[in-house]
Amino acid sequence: MRMTTLSSSALLTDRYELTMLQAALRDGTADRRCVFEVFTRRLPHGRRYGVVAGTGRVLEELAQFRFGAAELEWLASERVVDDATLEYLAGYRFGGTVVGYAEGEVFFPHSPLLVVEGTFAEAVLLETLVLSVLNYDSAVASAASRMTSAALDRPCLEMGSRRAHEWAGVAAARAAVVAGFAGTSNLEAGRRYGLTTIGTAAHAFTLLHDDERSAFASQVDALGPGTTLLVDTYDVKAGVARALEVAGSGLGAVRLDSGDLGVLAHEVRAQLDAAGAHEVRITVTSDLDEHAIAALAVAPVDSYGVGTSVVTGSGAPTCGMVYKLVAREDATGVMQPVAKASTAKTSVGGRKSAARRSVDGRDVEEVLVAGDDDRVRAVSASWDVAREAFAATDGPGELRPLHVPLVVDGHVDDRWTGADGVRTAAERHRLSRAALPRGARRLSADEAALPTVTLALPPA
Amino acid sequence: MRMTTLSSSALLTDRYELTMLQAALRDGTADRRCVFEVFTRRLPHGRRYGVVAGTGRVLEELAQFRFGAAELEWLASERVVDDATLEYLAGYRFGGTVVGYAEGEVFFPHSPLLVVEGTFAEAVLLETLVLSVLNYDSAVASAASRMTSAALDRPCLEMGSRRAHEWAGVAAARAAVVAGFAGTSNLEAGRRYGLTTIGTAAHAFTLLHDDERSAFASQVDALGPGTTLLVDTYDVKAGVARALEVAGSGLGAVRLDSGDLGVLAHEVRAQLDAAGAHEVRITVTSDLDEHAIAALAVAPVDSYGVGTSVVTGSGAPTCGMVYKLVAREDATGVMQPVAKASTAKTSVGGRKSAARRSVDGRDVEEVLVAGDDDRVRAVSASWDVAREAFAATDGPGELRPLHVPLVVDGHVDDRWTGADGVRTAAERHRLSRAALPRGARRLSADEAALPTVTLALPPA
Numbered sequence: 079m080r081m082t083t084l085s086s087s088a089l090l091t092d093r094y095e096l097t098m099l100q101a102a103l104r105d106g107t108a109d110r111r112c113v114f115e116v117f118t119r120r121l122p123h124g125r126r127y128g129v130v131a132g133t134g135r136v137l138e139e140l141a142q143f144r145f146g147a148a149e150l151e152w153l154a155s156e157r158v159v160d161d162a163t164l165e166y167l168a169g170y171r172f173g174g175t176v177v178g179y180a181e182g183e184v185f186f187p188h189s190p191l192l193v194v195e196g197t198f199a200e201a202v203l204l205e206t207l208v209l210s211v212l213n214y215d216s217a218v219a220s221a222a223s224r225m226t227s228a229a230l231d232r233p234c235l236e237m238g239s240r241r242a243h244e245w246a247g248v249a250a251a252r253a254a255v256v257a258g259f260a261g262t263s264n265l266e267a268g269r270r271y272g273l274t275t276i277g278t279a280a281h282a283f284t285l286l287h288d289d290e291r292s293a294f295a296s297q298v299d300a301l302g303p304g305t306t307l308l309v310d311t312y313d314v315k316a317g318v319a320r321a322l323e324v325a326g327s328g329l330g331a332v333r334l335d336s337g338d339l340g341v342l343a344h345e346v347r348a349q350l351d352a353a354g355a356h357e358v359r360i361t362v363t364s365d366l367d368e369h370a371i372a373a374l375a376v377a378p379v380d381s382y383g384v385g386t387s388v389v390t391g392s393g394a395p396t397c398g399m400v401y402k403l404v405a406r407e408d409a410t411g412v413m414q415p416v417a418k419a420s421t422a423k424t425s426v427g428g429r430k431s432a433a434r435r436s437v438d439g440r441d442v443e444e445v446l447v448a449g450d451d452d453r454v455r456a457v458s459a460s461w462d463v464a465r466e467a468f469a470a471t472d473g474p475g476e477l478r479p480l481h482v483p484l485v486v487d488g489h490v491d492d493r494w495t496g497a498d499g500v501r502t503a504a505e506r507h508r509l510s511r512a513a514l515p516r517g518a519r520r521l522s523a524d525e526a527a528l529p530t531v532t533l534a535l536p537p538a
Numbered sequence: 539m540r541m542t543t544l545s546s547s548a549l550l551t552d553r554y555e556l557t558m559l560q561a562a563l564r565d566g567t568a569d570r571r572c573v574f575e576v577f578t579r580r581l582p583h584g585r586r587y588g589v590v591a592g593t594g595r596v597l598e599e600l601a602q603f604r605f606g607a608a609e610l611e612w613l614a615s616e617r618v619v620d621d622a623t624l625e626y627l628a629g630y631r632f633g634g635t636v637v638g639y640a641e642g643e644v645f646f647p648h649s650p651l652l653v654v655e656g657t658f659a660e661a662v663l664l665e666t667l668v669l670s671v672l673n674y675d676s677a678v679a680s681a682a683s684r685m686t687s688a689a690l691d692r693p694c695l696e697m698g699s700r701r702a703h704e705w706a707g708v709a710a711a712r713a714a715v716v717a718g719f720a721g722t723s724n725l726e727a728g729r730r731y732g733l734t735t736i737g738t739a740a741h742a743f744t745l746l747h748d749d750e751r752s753a754f755a756s757q758v759d760a761l762g763p764g765t766t767l768l769v770d771t772y773d774v775k776a777g778v779a780r781a782l783e784v785a786g787s788g789l790g791a792v793r794l795d796s797g798d799l800g801v802l803a804h805e806v807r808a809q810l811d812a813a814g815a816h817e818v819r820i821t822v823t824s825d826l827d828e829h830a831i832a833a834l835a836v837a838p839v840d841s842y843g844v845g846t847s848v849v850t851g852s853g854a855p856t857c858g859m860v861y862k863l864v865a866r867e868d869a870t871g872v873m874q875p876v877a878k879a880s881t882a883k884t885s886v887g888g889r890k891s892a893a894r895r896s897v898d899g900r901d902v903e904e905v906l907v908a909g910d911d912d913r914v915r916a917v918s919a920s921w922d923v924a925r926e927a928f929a930a931t932d933g934p935g936e937l938r939p940l941h942v943p944l945v946v947d948g949h950v951d952d953r954w955t956g957a958d959g960v961r962t963a964a965e966r967h968r969l970s971r972a973a974l975p976r977g978a979r980r981l982s983a984d985e986a987a988l989p990t991v992t993l994a995l996p997p998a
Contacts, residue, residue: 089726090704092697094737096725101739101760107746114742139704152729160760198746205740209700210707237552240669241856243706244550244599247670265556266549269612277554279561280665282574282863285876286567286658300561300620312879336878386856395855396701396846403742416745418796419772 087142088149088167091206093158099199100163108166108199111413113405113429113451116178116192116212118185122220122394124523127514129223129507130191131253132215133181134499136208137490143207145170172200176485177458179432181494182219182256182506183480184514186444186526190430191399193458193481198406205401213399214246217391218253223511224368224392225384226258227519233260233381234371235276237363238389250389256503259388260381272497281335284311294324304330306361314342318349322358331359331380339364340377347378367392368521405429405451413451431458431535433468434513434528437475441513444528445477449535457535459483470536547602548609548627551666553618559659560623568626568659571873573865573889573911576638576652576672578645582680582854584983587974589683589967590651591713592675593641594959596668597950603667605630632660633948637918637941639892641954642679642716642966644974646904646986650890651859653918653941658866665861673859674706677851678713683971684828684852685844686718687979693720693841694831695736697823698849710849716963719848720841732957741795744771754784764790766821774802778809782818791819791840799824800837807838827852828981865889865911873911891918891995893928894973894988897935901973904988905937909995917995919943930996 102108121128145153145167154164174196185191192208194201226234236254239247239262251259251267261274268275279297287293294307303325309317309332321332332350334342339362350358362374363383371382387393404427408414415428431454433445445468447454457464457479464479483491493502511519518527562568581588605613605627614624634656645651652668654661686694696714699707699722711719711727721734728735739757747753754767763785769777769792781792792810794802799822810818822834823843831842847853864887868874875888891914893905905928907914917924917939924939944951953962971979978987 087704089729090699090707091725092699092723092737093725093728093735094723094739097737097761098739098743101743101756102746104760105747105752105756107756110746112746149729153725156728156735158725158735198742202742205742206700206707207704210702210704213701214703214706239550239552240666240861241673242670243674243703243709244547244667244670245705246674246703247550247666249703263552263554265551265553265613265618268553268616269549269609275553275616275618277552277557279554279558281878282658282662282665283558283561285863285878286562286570286572286866287565288869292565296561296565296567300564301557310878386858390855395850398846401700403745406746409748418741418745418770 086144086146086149087139087207088145090210091203095203095205096153096159096163098202099166100159102198103162103166109197110407112196112198112201112403112407114194114201114205114401115190115404115430116208116399116401117188117190118397118399120187120398121526125220125394126518126520126524126527127184127186128216128397129219129257130179130181130183130185130212130216131219131256131503132211132249133178133484134495134503135215135249135252136211137484137495139207139211140172140204140485140490143172143204166199170200170203171488172196172204172485173488174200174485175487177481178484179480180482180503180506181499182503182510184507184510186528186530188446188530189444190432190446193429195455209399209401211249213397215249215253216397216399217395218250218388219257219507220397221368221392221394222254222257222259222388223507224521225371225382225388227511228368228372228375228521229382230375232379234258235260235381235383236262236264236388237277237383238385239264241386242389247389252500254388255500257507258504271500273500278306279308281308281311284308290317291320291324294321298325303328306331306333308333308335310334310336314346315349318346322350322353322355327353327355327358329355329358331361333361333363335363339379340374343374343377343379372521429454430532431464432480433464433477434480435473435475435477436513439513440515441528442475442515444530446530446532447535448532450537453535453537467535546604546606546609547599547667548605550670551663555663555665556613556619556623558662559626560619562658563622563626569657570867572656572658572661572863572867573873574654574661574665574861575650575864575890576668576859576861577648577650578857578859580647580858581986585680585854586978586980586984586987587644587646588676588857589679589717590639590641590643590645590672590676591679591716591963592671592709593638593652593944594955594963595675595709595712596671597944597955599667599671600632600664600945600950603632603664626659630660630663631948632656632664632945634660634945635947636945638944639940640942640963640966641959642963642970643940644967644970646988646990648906648990649904650892650906653889655915669859669861671709673857675709675713676857676859677855678710678848679717679967680857681828681852681854682714682717682719682848683967684981685831685842685848687971688828688832688835688981689842690835692839694718695720695841695843696722696724696848697737697843698845699724701846702849707849712960714848715960717967718964731960733960738766739768741768741771744768750777751780751784754780758785763788766791766793768793768795770794770796774806775809778806782810782813782815787813787815787818789815789818791821793821793823795823799839800834803834803837803839832981889914891924892940893924893937894940895933895935895937896973899973900975901988902935902975904990906990906992907995908992910997913995913997927995
């Protein structure tokens, strides 16, 4: 059995990116300067905002996007592309520029989430990988934000690895933390992104033992009395009593994983309090989603473990983000806006930048600006330029530019990657969500929380 | 920025698997022989059968499930487990036995899809990884099977990588092919599993050029007239006319990616036929799912490109498979059935085997057998023993045993892995689906296509 180690991300790519490259190299258009934008045409049904996540992972993957000997050999053996294309791929390094919404930022339909500028050749190759990462991670973060919102100040813990592809589970843990989760059960996510990892025992551990008491005694002996004991393998009331007998009132928490969690939490809290175990916490798990969490707000629950619903985006397992060519050089070297013209899937041509307008600290609208390509680029590249440009647009209040530099001439800005990137993104999300209009965090189905307007950027 | 190469799958694991191991090592129960079963309590709403996929990937991942220096160092630095546990992990090799449904087999609620036998220590560590792989891959295959069923003899092509986590996209392509898809756009999936890869060009390629004609001419020059031209960037009718002018009637196909595909396909077919281009095929893409494919059955379409819906399981992005301890040694070394006893999530204790009963070549029921542990194990391990045992059960027709050996005493059976494993699984799926009762392939919501009965296995 031959195993390829996952050291290159270059073939995580649709075949047509390479065949387009071959044709463009052959006809000379591969060098045309191009602008691709990532955006979504709509939010999932009833959702009021989305959350950008995965940006840091895109930048990390970019560093691994190299066509090595193994990849080139396979492409050659399968005759996917011709020799000239293989030669181009062998030397491939993304040398372009990427700006975009900071990871953790909230977004709306048509928000220009990522703007990739480079030659057609270097930019088109990234389409599949960029969309895979952003579509999945943002779907998870968008759902996770509703859960942390519903949980108020109680911690949410991500435990869904088993209900997602094994590497998607790692990304999901990361995205959940971007959206406010306090930790994850996934060890690889802990290692890669410096996340807090959690978890103590499953029902199998209790069933392994001859009785519940010996299982609890073993766990307390190994993990200390501050551990969390799972008390619903046989009978919850008896389980709680045994947990206290074995661990004493220094027990960290009890976990409930089945039944009517609201009712059980009240009963267990009363039982714990009657035993003087006021400090023992109650954690609940079992197919929770944002609605179940909201319904438990009045129950004496201290933390929520969330699995399936967070890693599958709670009904919206992917975002509809697309990667569209919006501008490119013409034969004379002048940038021209372009857009698909036929039915339905239309989009607005030309490079865009974005800002969020707030009045008295509360956001009121998403402002997209379009116009002369160089001018919009300058606005996206510099907050100083952006503030000055946006100041000339109409409207009250403050405008906060949304594009930040991610890759400059092929150099990844490391602020956004690794564990630091996740922390920065979580803070960005906290601030961005807090600035949304009152009511934006309601779980009931409604329109986007902010309207989006597109303005023509005034000349410099 | 520190990048870890994805060479070990050992930390794709929930933290509690390791803390349970620590406690069990300490109290001596880690060596108890255990049987864990993977099954699902229900099918997604309205689905009539599920499709097992990912088995080959589980076996491939098992070979990489090693705690290397990097993993151990991180676990030590985070104090996830104690030194004795780290020492156990350093020497970890799964030495147990796994039987299960062959990849591609259809399944129903409570089908014992995988039966893992080993010490508690060696078997519990695999829970998260096994479930991640099977839950995702089977969700994709279960949806994909409905699509290939609806498509009848027209090929379905998987193009959804951009709507899934980047590595999930690779697994999705593989799972779709298990369920009858003819190929994928994903290059990495092509490389790893020997799948046919497909794709020619996106709208960006047309927009890159000064006009549609020069884009088509470039593509035909680079990829030959047998290529597929995307004709809906501007105006479909004009696009088709240009495609024929540029490529001639030797053009391979035209692709439609927007609009009312049924109406457009009729118009385009008429236009092609009027031009004598009877051999030019029509392929359609654009948010297709099994229902859209079924609706296009009367349209002159030659193949379907499917994206989002297949990689997200068409409304059911994960299976609800669980990995439950069903039997374990007691203190005297005798195997005892075990099961969680409290509310709701109950399951049947004890090891099970399975067969499918058919009458006149058509399946009529799923038969699970339970009983003495050694006896059921012998039935699962050998088709000869199984045929003899099942012959003693009541009922008409033939019984086909469903468990095949996957890992024997730690040795992976290579028949199920790599490209060969995918081919074998696709054939298994074709045969299993064909044997389902008439009506089982209807897309409308209904009960499981077969009833499941559990029989006590007669004594040997």
